Amino acid sequence: MNWDELAPLLWVAAGETLQMVGLATLFTVLLGLPLGVALVVFDRGGLRPLPVFKSVLGAIVNVGRSLPFIVLMIAIIPFTRLVAGTTIGTAAMVVPLTVGAVPFFARLVETALREVGTDVVQAAQAMGAGRTAIVRKVLLPEAWPGIVAGITVTVVALVGYSAMAGTVGGGGLGDLAVRYGYLRFEVPVMIATVVVLIVLVQLIQSLGDLVARRLSHK
Incomplete structure (x- = not known):
């Protein structure tokens, strides 16, 4: 396979990967951020202590994090079909990607929120701020650099x-690496997909680090 044949395949495959990752990231943040906040707020010593509920929530999160992605992807096939109407293709893969990433991201959010100094929260409470206001105006703004790092x-x-x-x-x-690089023994295809993935990860990491530093300075 020459470059003229490989370039269009790489372009399409990279676009599909970006589509899957972009949509999964959006849904992961929308679901994982409030879940991470709940793990902190409902904990012992939190703004609204509900230790039993927090323990149940934490157990569910731990189960989600403990499953290897390939096992999770197969286990929730009926749920994927219910949500996406199919189990193959980029649209369908957004479902297991999101389900697998939400518990992971929620724990990162929890860690970032726990790094916020208790004196800041106590000062807000002393000024009469309610629980919702403390979360929205104190905890989340103070933890944004850590949350952005978690998103990265x-x-x-x-x-x-x-x-x-x-x-x-x-x-x-x-899919490109498997169908062309592995099954057809096209080594250049395998190398090209690895290079594209490395470049993609480096760009994502660099951008995330830059945003986190900017927020930290603010």
Whole structure:
């Protein structure tokens, strides 16, 4: 396979990977951010202590994090079909990507929020701020650099997950590497997909680090 044949395949596969990762990241942040906040707020000593509920929530998160992605992807096939109407293709793969990333990101959000000094929260409470106001105006703004760093780590993990999804017809760079690089013994295709993935991860990490530093300085 020459470059003229490989370039269009790489272009399409990279676009599918970006589509999967972009949508999964959006849904992961929308679901994982409030979940991470809940793990902190409902903990012992939190703004609204509900230790039993927090323990149940934490157990669910831990179960989600403990499953290897390939196992999770197969286990929730009925749920994927229910949500996406199919189990193959880039649209379908957004479902297991999101389900696999939400618990992971929620724990990163929890860690970032716990790094906020208790004196800042106590000062807000002393001024009469309610729980919702403390979360929105104190905890989240103070933790944004850590949250952005967590989003960056999650996106990089999603790139790896999306490549794994290619092994079951998910499309993207992983699918290209399997169908052309592995099954057809096209070594240049395998090398090209690896290079594209490395470049993609480096760009994501560099951008995430830059945004986190800017927020930290502010």
